[in-house]
Amino acid sequence: MKRLSAFVSRLCSWFKSQFTSRHLLTALIEGGRTLIAILIAYLVAFAVIGFVSDDPEMAIRWFVFGPLSSPTEFGEVLKNATPLLFAGIAACLIIKGGNFNMFTEGAFYAGGLIAALAAIYFDLSGILAIIIPLACGTLAAMLIGYIPAKLKAKYEVNEFVSSIMFNFIVMWIGVWLISNVVIDVTSGDNATAPIPDASRLRILFENTNVTTGLLIALGVAVVAYLYMFRTRFGFRLRMTGDNKAFARSVGIDVGRAGVSSQILGIGVAGLGGGVEILANYHRFNWKTLPGFGFDGFMVAIIAKNRPLLVPFAALFIGYLRSGADLMAFNTDVAQEVVQIIQGLILILVASEAFFSSAWFRGVIAKRMFRRKQLAPVGGVDDHA
Amino acid sequence: MSLPILRMQGICKSYGPGIIAADDVSFSVDAGEIHALAGENGAGKTTLMKILFGMEKAQRGEIFINEKPVVMADPNIAMAHGIGMVHQHFMLVDDLTVAENVSLGIEPKRHGLFDREAARELVRTLAERFDMPVDPDAFIRDLSVANKQKVEILKVLARRADIIILDEPTAVLTPQETKRFFEQLTALRKAGRTIIVITHKLPEIKAICDRITIMRKGRTVGTYDVASISEQEISRLMIGSDPLPEPILESIDPGPVLLSMHDVSCLSPSGKSALRGITFEVRGGELLGVVGVEGNGQRELVDILTGRKTAYAGSVQLAGDSLQGLSIARIRRHGLSFIPEDRMKDGVDLDGSLVDNATAAIRDDRQFNIGPFQSDRKLDAYAKRLAERYEVRHESLREPIRHLSGGNMQKVVCGREISACKTVLIADQPTRGVDVGSVRTIHDHIELLRQHGKAILLISSDLSEIRTLCRRAIVLHQGEIVAHIDDLAAYTEEELGLYMLGLKRQRTTEAGS
Incomplete structure (x- = not known):
């Protein structure tokens, strides 16, 4: 009993230290800022829809409420959000480590391809039929991703450029493989043989396309959070990303921290690729890069690089895209409208000065001054 | 002394709830004086100067230049009013040369393009006139801290500042350099410039400053003629009590x-x-x-x-x-x-x-x-x-x-x-x-x-x-x-x-x- 009460009081003080009124305030300000950005983006999108559509009301209704209209439609939201969640976590790890490695894109491709091949050729059963292919995909992605990461650490090769090149190398090797080596001619497509049923991810809810992949993604988000904020490795990663000179001078091996952050991010993206294929595809038949890797950076920016906020950002983008799909399917507005919204939100969220928290803080601080009733001096106005 | 060239009144500044950096601060400087702004760390000196320089916005308060109210919305406005600031943490571009840094933002142009030679000349003239020798073609990253500071001061002088704010200028200088630096400051004063020095080195205040304003915990304690106040008094006003005596060097047996x-x-x-x-x-x-x-x-x-x-x-x-x-x-x-x-x-x-x-x-x-x-x-x-x-x-x-x-x-x-x-x-x-x-x-x-x-x-x-x-x-x-x-x-x-x-x-x- 005594230990319990000690535990509870410790928990309380921990909460207090984590969420002082100022932190809560900052969080509210940041959240409010993102919401306003979203609102503005929506207003612009509505204006565009109004301009191009013969029946704008219908289009907007599908766009906004369509994804929420039935469990099946909401399932689509979750399905769309799953790969974005993986990609967002991957981008968080990479950005927080101070790098801009775009190989998450190629990692999705490699992870998906290798997972599919492992599933087809190992032909396992039970839980291993899921775990082994996903592990193979993840490891393959990490192995390839090690090259641009190490090049950066060792020879200061710009990882942004080299990783984008690696994306194409990996993609074209993949396309060559599924067109020549592992092609299943009976499919009538450049695609692999069918993925065995044992390796397909199970559907979570009836009448939806939501699979256990969503649970894996959420698990990865939590693990990434714990890694980044609760372990010494995560500490090294964050310090290296924030200030390399400082990290080096307190004895952190910044080369290793940078490489490991990129490898881990790429691993998460590789896992995301595997999950995407095993959840939604009968055969692996990607002939272009899927685009999730790039989307991941967008998700991470909206989530302010915080792993626990990534699921929300991914869900939101998933919702946007489902709405756009429904709108395009049911009305005369093209789904590309969603690109406008995404672009605007990104610009507004990413621009530090837009409703910067300092500005908000100024407003609040002014109120505090007024409340404290500091004696006004010689006809001073409230010019901030 | 003449009329105040600069007056700040009722300045209030808070960085969010609970962090008050300046609480109803008033401050005035006469033309042609060297004015010390002293106080402990976190007393609000730098904040006050950043407000004056338009880098921070006060929630309340007014600034007068030559008794005319001015809204310091950003550093450009402050510079247009002849205020220049040398920061404690240098604001220089490491990968540019001295000449490029000094002329950044006020680049001399020829045929619409950056005139490198004129920029070099500008640095050379200023360096000679104010006796601060520095190589205009050296890269900032290769300079010592003391030289970086010279560049910062030249930068301010190149912008024709009348009021120069120096944040902890001697912290990076040797005794000899400090001495020369003081000569340069005195020369600047003679040339009609007004100088505000943020410092907590008491001997320096006594050596070169005319007046001193002391701040403590976001408030001004008062403004005094340096000649009429002792170092002990200044130190007491800054800290709020007498500082402890100097430490004694206790010897212990040296180990391995x-x-x-x-x-x-x-x-x-x-x-x-x-x-x-x-x-x-x-x-x-x-x-x-x-x-x-x-x-x-x-x-x-x-x-x-x-x-x-x-x-x-x-x-x-x-x-x-x-x-x-x-x-x-x-x-x-x-x-x-x-x-x-x-x-x-x-x-x-x-x-x-x-x-x-x-x-x-x-x-x-x-x-x-x-x-x-x-x-x-x-x-x-x-x-x-x-x-x-x-x-x-x-x-x-x-x-x-x-x-x-x-x-x-x-x-x-x-x-x-x-x-x-x-x-x-x-x-x-x-x-x-x-x-x-x-x-x-x-x-x-x-x-x-x-x-x-x-x-x-x-x-x-x-x-x-x-x-x-x-x-x-x-x-x-x-x-x-x-x-x-x-x-x-x-x-x-x-x-x-x-x-x-x-x-x-x-x-x-x-x-x-």
């Missing part, structure tokens, strides 16, 4: 040699000889001072000892083990800790919290780790204790360290390194730009560390700091040790100055002692 360099030489990045035949040793319980004008090999010395520079000849030993080829991380694991000179670059992670910064050096320690996880409770407790022992003024352990003032930040850095020190501490300018009270705290802790039998190497451009703390010292001049001094008290500052400037050197037989 913990740090030694034998015949170490190295080159600077540009291929010039930076260190030549450096030989010295520091025993446990000893504090060895490194005296010298900045840029005479101190940086290379520190870089070699801390593992940042690995290309050198000769041998360096830490508690009997050679440091050759070891990474910074390995050297730290051998028990060396290190207070870096440039706290903003190497000393802190501005985005990190107080806890992150205070515990960065001991994160791997077994007691803070439970399996793969870190014990937040223990880390918080460690940071909290450190903040208490070093009197770090802070709001919460989780706030980003960039919210702290420079001096409090430095106390975090010193606290982290001193607490983590196992055998040797390299303290590179540990109290640069730090107020009297904080200097005292840091010195006490360094002295305590020495009494615990650790070896300490103190590099400082502040001679009085070295004289306060050290008994032994070496003097560096152009990469060589020109004097080994066994009893600092036996030398006057002038004698040391002769060694520092290379006008005098010990004969080799003497130097070996």
